[in-house]
Amino acid sequence: MAGFLYYVPTDAAPTRADLRMVGFEHADCAALPGCECNKGPDDRHGWVFNLGSPPCEGGGEPAVWFKNDDQTWAECAEGKWWLGWNNEHPPTPLDLRHKTIGESRSVVLADGRAWMIPVIRERIGTTTLPVTLGLDRQGTVIQRAVLPGFARLWELTQRLWQGFTALDWDKFTEEDLYELACGALALNYRISKWEAGALGLLTTENLSYVCAAIVDIPQELMNGEG
Incomplete structure (x- = not known):
């Protein structure tokens, strides 16, 4: 290896x-x-x-x-x-994997190996990305904005979720999906769009499973088994 x-x-x-x-x-x-x-x-x-x-x-x-x-x-x-x-x-x-990774789902990519795809948007709507913390009027700690370095990734994730729930993909391009998938992989691995592309990890078939993992949709539902 x-x-x-x-x-x-x-x-x-x-x-x-x-x-x-x-x-x-x-x-x-x-x-x-x-x-x-x-x-x-x-x-x-x-x-x-x-x-x-x-x-x-x-x-x-x-x-x-x-x-x-x-x-x-x-x-x-x-x-x-x-x-x-x-x-x-x-x-x-x-x-390539980072020493510590957060909540993730296993997805087999085109190299035939299982890669851990991070859950970026949890089912309750919160994110696992780093966010700033603040206080509300009662002094309770609340999450505010995603840190600037992760803002684009969160924007794409939110749009992805809207596409899943509203079945509206008109404004979501293949380039957007690829950028999101590579950004998610980079959270868990020393990898960027260039390495992912050179290895041919992503396909039109497995990209849907990667995106489902990002918003915490089980593969069983994607396969129509749920």
């Missing part, structure tokens, strides 16, 4: 600030400087690195080097950075 490798075309060893500039979403946990390579997947000079030790016990991390014949690479952000993995040990959920 092993996680992802990453490559950036650059003459000098990259810094976290450099990675943020090219839109790399895991900049804060990148294991830098990594390994210099004279000819990367784009035939340019650059650096290969990983995200360091896996956060979950039992996961693995790949050896940091570029060996094109033994690896699969995918271009990201118009070639500003690339992600890859060793062909014999593609990343698994265990390699």
Whole structure:
């Protein structure tokens, strides 16, 4: 088992600030400087690195080097950075899972493995996302707004719930569903839309089960068994 490798075309060893500039979403946990390579997947000079030790016990991390014949690479952000993995040990959920995860539902994705999808909207309408706390007029602690970094995810989740309950999907695009599913996966795993896309995890078939888990709808109901 092993996680992802990453490559950036650059003459000098990259810094976290450099990675943020090219839109790399895991900049804060990148294991830098990594390994210099004279000819990367784009035939340019650059650096290969990983995200360091896996956060979950039992996961693995790949050896940091570029060996094109033994690896699969995918271009990201118009070639500003690339992600890859060793062909014999593609990343698994265990390699990528955060050490601590909240309430989640197991959904088998297109790689044939079970991934834990977080319940973002509970059945009573509350959220498991981080929120600010305040007081009402009587001094009782109440939940206020979802923290800014999670606002978009909560907006999509609320719209998803409205789509389920009102059977109104006209304003919910496939791009919205994909963004929501990848955002949910990122809560439990070191993964973004780029890694999910490269591994081909999401399909038009399993996306409905992922979305159902996000709003805590049992798979049995989705299958018409409830």
